[in-house]
Amino acid sequence: MAAMQNSPTNDTPHELIDQVRAAVSARTPLRIRGGDTKAFHGEPVSGQLLDTRGFSGIVAHEPSELVITVRAGTPLAEVEAALGEKGQHLPFDPPHFGAGSTIGGAVAAGLAGPARATAGGVRDYVLGAQFINGQAEWLTFGGQVMKNVAGYDISRALAGSMGTLGVITHLSLKVLPVAPAEATLVFNMGQHDALEQLHRWGGQPLPLNASCWVKDDTAPDAPELLFVRLRGAVAAVEAASERLAREAGGQRMDNAQAGPDWAACRDQTLPFFTAPSPDLCLWRLSLPQTAPVLELPFAQLIEWQGAQRWLWAPASAATPIRAAAARMQGHATLFRADSDGAPGVCRFDAESPALQTITKRLREAFDPLGLFNQNKMG
Secondary structure: OEEEOOOOOOOOOHHHHHHHHHHHHHHHOEEEOOOOOOOOOOOOOOOOEEOOOOOOOOOEEEEEEEEEEOOOOEHHHHHHHHHHHHOOOOOOOOOOOOOOEEEHHHHHOOOOOOOHHHOOOOHHHHEEEEEOEEEEEEEEOOOOOOOOOOOOHHHHOOOOOOOOOEEEEEEEEEEOOOOOEEEEEEEEHHHHHHHHHHHHHHOOOOOOEEEEEEEOOOOOOOOEEEEEEEOOOOOHHHHHHHEEEEEOOOEOOOHHHHHHHHHHHHHHOOHOOOOOOOOEEEEEEEEEOOOOOOOOOOOEEEEEHEEEEEEOOOHHHHHHHHHHHHHHEEEEEEEEOOOOOOOOOOOOOOHHHHHHHHHHHHHHHHOOOOOOOOOOOO
């Protein structure tokens, strides 16, 4: 867990360090912000604004090494465009939630897109990081290759930390080539049958990359649809497409239509993600992939082969929702609420005692004064 202070690189974020140093001296809380597209996620935060967008740009991209190093304030779209020019991408498919999303914010939020169940999560692709801690020290952890494990766990711990450990300044990320072939199939299928089919396919050597089950309309006769995305070698994708269509009656979609639909699912711009009424909140349930249908009377959208489930319900339903998730060895997060928030309801499930201890020690080590994004994670 060794760290290096005051990295010798000339790419030093002097302004950010100076702002943190001033905040430490005055004991002033800081609110870290990139593109501000994920401000809704987690508990509300106050404090002096620390904007990372002025520290942006791609530092290095080694296509042959499958590594890119970027400053945290770099727009996510810029990173993806640079990778796309070399036929590469970020496999965890981070949500944008808006045009201004930054790569630092994407990693700090720790959110992954539709491919998460098969490609892995954000922390699986973080090779190294530089960040400013709560004592205004600029630290380096990890490196630019998977073999460099010095401090590797700390750089990965920044994924999903939501700015509570420090100000990320640089990230080295593993990237992968874009798959040679892709296909999306849609099946008219109820939730129970969809989950059973996904569990069956998940145990077979199929190039299954993403899935989404949804019933957009609350009307009893509205169609229930399962979308499945395949990615991989051309022969494997074609064979799997024919097999799945034959076994479950699926129809293949045009990629020109399917691509934007998957992006809309990732960024929550599908019709499902429009609040049915102002008094409902969007809940995110993280469950084992093999969890059965949940007996909850709320509209749902299911991703990650059953492991991620979104539903619309009032904040007052927190107890039954979290109890249902706990019975399946999972947890529930109040992901979005209206402008009035959800008074009295914690956004996140309570951490286990062991996790509470680890979290407390990390925060004490890196932000002893508790200046960064106070109470963001409750």
